Amino acid sequence: MKNIFRTLGYGIVIYIVFSFLINLIKLSKREHAYCDEYSQVNPFTKDAHHFRYWRLGDKRGDFCTDYESIFKLSEERSLNRTEMVLDEDDYHNFWGTVYMKLVAQSHGDLDFIADSLLNISTSMGMDASTLAELTVSFIQDIPYSYVLGDDCGNRNTQGFDCIGNQAYGILSPYEFLHTLYGDCDTRAVLLYAILQKMNFDPMIVVSDEYAHAMLALNIPSSGDYIEHGKKKYYFWETTGAGWPIGMLPPDCSNVNYWKIALVNEL
Amino acid sequence: MNYNIALLGIIEVVSAISIGIFILALTYKIVQFVGEKYYGIKEFNHAYSIFTAAIILSVGLMVSGVIQPLISSFRLLNKEEGTLLLAFKYIGTGAVYIAIAYVAAVLIGLISTFLYSKLTPIDEFEEIRKNNIGVAIIVSAILITLTMLSKSGVVMIIEALIPYPQLPPTGF
Numbered sequence: 001m002k003n004i005f006r007t008l009g010y011g012i013v014i015y016i017v018f019s020f021l022i023n024l025i026k027l028s029k030r031e032h033a034y035c036d037e038y039s040q041v042n043p044f045t046k047d048a049h050h051f052r053y054w055r056l057g058d059k060r061g062d063f064c065t066d067y068e069s070i071f072k073l074s075e076e077r078s079l080n081r082t083e084m085v086l087d088e089d090d091y092h093n094f095w096g097t098v099y100m101k102l103v104a105q106s107h108g109d110l111d112f113i114a115d116s117l118l119n120i121s122t123s124m125g126m127d128a129s130t131l132a133e134l135t136v137s138f139i140q141d142i143p144y145s146y147v148l149g150d151d152c153g154n155r156n157t158q159g160f161d162c163i164g165n166q167a168y169g170i171l172s173p174y175e176f177l178h179t180l181y182g183d184c185d186t187r188a189v190l191l192y193a194i195l196q197k198m199n200f201d202p203m204i205v206v207s208d209e210y211a212h213a214m215l216a217l218n219i220p221s222s223g224d225y226i227e228h229g230k231k232k233y234y235f236w237e238t239t240g241a242g243w244p245i246g247m248l249p250p251d252c253s254n255v256n257y258w259k260i261a262l263v264n265e266l
Numbered sequence: 267m268n269y270n271i272a273l274l275g276i277i278e279v280v281s282a283i284s285i286g287i288f289i290l291a292l293t294y295k296i297v298q299f300v301g302e303k304y305y306g307i308k309e310f311n312h313a314y315s316i317f318t319a320a321i322i323l324s325v326g327l328m329v330s331g332v333i334q335p336l337i338s339s340f341r342l343l344n345k346e347e348g349t350l351l352l353a354f355k356y357i358g359t360g361a362v363y364i365a366i367a368y369v370a371a372v373l374i375g376l377i378s379t380f381l382y383s384k385l386t387p388i389d390e391f392e393e394i395r396k397n398n399i400g401v402a403i404i405v406s407a408i409l410i411t412l413t414m415l416s417k418s419g420v421v422m423i424i425e426a427l428i429p430y431p432q433l434p435p436t437g438f
Contacts, residue, residue: 010287014284017280018280018353023349129271144434158434158435221271222274237433240432243431250425250428250430
């Protein structure tokens, strides 16, 4: 009987300690906003105005932003992508070069979205980690779409949107923001470009075995990471909402199968 | 200093210590009870102490695999609104994970000692009772090796219970 009470007391103490610690985490909750999520496309110019509403993975905040994208610029970036000439034959180098060229081509295209996210971050007094979370959750919230090099008819897309016949099976960052069509590497490249603009230290990792690409980020965190130059880059799944940094999906959790495709060596 | 990471670290340390104390005390009591009731070992001799240490190490190794999935679960459960509910869910989740790891450790212990006793002509527990240190070391080594070999499989079973967010089918 005495032992039962002792165990019960032990359990209650543990419960109180965890409640206290969790409450400390919850204290950092922020204001919530709400707005509608929709897109308006000008039928003549085909320019788009996107209104986005998203939330951080752990519901610490809801956010709204809107931006306009220009059809002509999107088409120009599409042409740039199609005209890219690559002579790499190694798998990781090939994708690394594709991503590097897409990031270089998008220089100056993404200032508006980076500024918009930075404004939200500044107005809410966010730290760097939360700004990174805000940026990644913004992209995670955009529904996944297949981007294929061949025709969509050849692939079972399981109900997901598909955009076919795209050079290298990827869209450039600006095209993604304009069309809101993005698969794993399209998202990773856009996030790499935005986070780099925000002075973060991002990386793109690819896996031949898992046929997948992902963002990795060098910020203080915990969980799964890939090491490069004595720095830890934590994996960040971007194809679905709610994935926190440092958590690899169980279907692609072997870190050894992930290779670095693009990282800022400076 | 990153406030949330520090808190997450403290939660991990508190989880590890509380799980450790509970599991090790429970294991020690069970081993003491089984030794006394079924093998008449009232006082720990050297051989039985080595065997007990191996069981505790084996259980510790297996249950240590619970910490990371538990922290992953916490990060995902953190979406829940209420603090008390979240603490309750976290402890409940931890209890389920520990139970799985603990049962696996016990099963491995039982299987390893049973297999070893079938392979050899001697009665291992009788030898341990007689303070045969050589037999105790070998049985302990088998126990720890089997635990190390099966740990990743048990962790994978526990990981299957983590409420990961939905993912689309991937592919370049």
